[in-house]
Amino acid sequence: MRALSAEQFAEYARRQIAAADGILARHGRTGALCRCARQWPCPVAVTCVKMREHYVARLALAEATVRLPMVHAGRKRRVSAWRRVLTALERAVRS
Ligand SMILES: [Zn+2]
Numbered sequence: 001m002r003a004l005s006a007e008q009f010a011e012y013a014r015r016q017i018a019a020a021d022g023i024l025a026r027h028g029r030t031g032a033l034c035r036c037a038r039q040w041p042c043p044v045a046v047t048c049v050k051m052r053e054h055y056v057a058r059l060a061l062a063e064a065t066v067r068l069p070m071v072h073a074g075r076k077r078r079v080s081a082w083r084r085v086l087t088a089l090e091r092a093v094r095s
Contacts, residue, residue, distance in 0.1 A: 006062055010059060010063060013056075014055075014059065016055045017056060020049075023044065023048045024048050024049070027042055027044055027045040028045070029041075063092050064092045
């Protein structure tokens with residue numbers, strides 16, 4: 001089995017999250033029961049919520065990994081390079 005690249009994993013994780021959302025759309029609490037007529041919480045909903053949380057967390061880690069810029073000896077350039085890193089990280093965390 002070959003390893004996925006970061007981009008391939010991110011795409012895979014997004015598809016897993018979308019699949020979980022699609023399944024969860026058919027489940028939900030209606031009194032003591034789920035919309036699928038099982039007792040709430042139904043095992044399908046529990047499994048999908050766990051799967052969704054797993055991939056959301058992994059995707060956040062994957063997307064927070066950014067390519068670091070070259071840091072040069074000059075002080076001004078070093079400050080601006082780190083500012084770019086912080087800006088990229090802030091963007092990754094917000095998205
Ligand atoms: Zn259900």
